[in-house]
Amino acid sequence: MSETAREAILTRIRTGLAQPAPLPPRPDFTAPVHPPLAGDDEVLAFAQSFQGAGGEFYYCETRAQLAVQLATFRERQQLGRPFVWEPAMQEILRAAGVAFQADETEFLAHADWGLTSCEALVARTGSVLVSAASASGRRLSIYPDQHVVLARPSQVVAEIGDALRVMQQRYGTALPSMVSLTTGPSRTADIEKTLVLGAHGPRRISLFLLEDE
Template sequence: MVPESSAAAARAAVLARIRQGLARPAALPPRPDFAAPVHPPLPADLAVAFAESFVRVGGVFYYCTSVAHFIGQLGAYLREQQIGRLFAWEPALQNMLYQGQVPFVADETEFLPHADASLTTCEALVARTGSLLVAPATPSGRRLSVYPDQHLVLARPGQVVAEIGDALRLLQARYGAALPSMASLTTGPSRTADIEKTLVLGAHGPRQLVLFLLDDDDAEGAWEAESEDVN
């Protein structure tokens, strides 16, 4: 048992330290600079920053120097993944595939039971997060970016913006008052770990997200090409 005198001395020492602390209050933390950016600055080359972020979140990235290069890489990827049906509903993409002799499905034939992969465009690419901004304003609609097992996207460096806010402003500038009925940010393949913390890919959308970034010089002509009969 601790003697009463020792306990009293200990209490007195504690109270003395408390009084000393109150007499010399701690310095206040520095005032935060609310005008300072939250995130570190991005590299000058936003396309490189996007590619790094996109791969970091699980995307598969290809850089294409020309339409012919894109067709070659797309064909190799389809063979490697043993993709039987590639659905493409946008006329400009259909024209490129037709000219490159890449088989595709131009309508909804067997879409539900055999949606192996889709090829679409997108509205913008976000360098900060590696996200794709997708809207159903194109003939691809909503389903081609959500339902197939693999979502393949053709984009160009000129679509890369720094932040999500920049992507939304780009969308507003393009459509004005006639905004699409929805817009979604796709960051990597669909994934969830809700059940027993086990990661599952493809739970709510495509299991694989693949981006082909086509050089702007070649992309401009491809985007403006008129669609042809692709029977």
């Protein structure tokens, strides 16, 4: 390298060091991570996100419609009676004329599907927040081949953070021993990148949204 070229390079380096690049703008850590949800209808946003994650969504305006939808679902899937352990869920199904299994008799052998409530529904991700606080406990949302959720539009919140705040307001410091965000059916592609459904839990998740009374 000639002395002239070497001096030219050193000159550019000195100039650059004398005028350091400006620092990037400081991020606003109080700003939302995600952009606002499209539209103002969080229930619609949840339904779209839930189906996009692989869930089956059913809207029921009345208990009569719920009974028809559940009967059609059961016939199409060729299922027996659902296991339903929560008194509030049992009351709704009993009033709608839907037969169910209220105890754990033959649960391990015939747990084709379990019906549970939930703590909240997250519009952003289409997730269902469940916990061990209900009579369904830990097992009814995990063990059966199909997990069916009965929820209300008033349970829909925009973000995961909103759902967690619902839990804090509801339980305070006595949070349930298990809190789980379920987004679509259980799946894995760990082995040779082949997608397998039902690897760690239910192979199918369905949600019946019954209008608030």
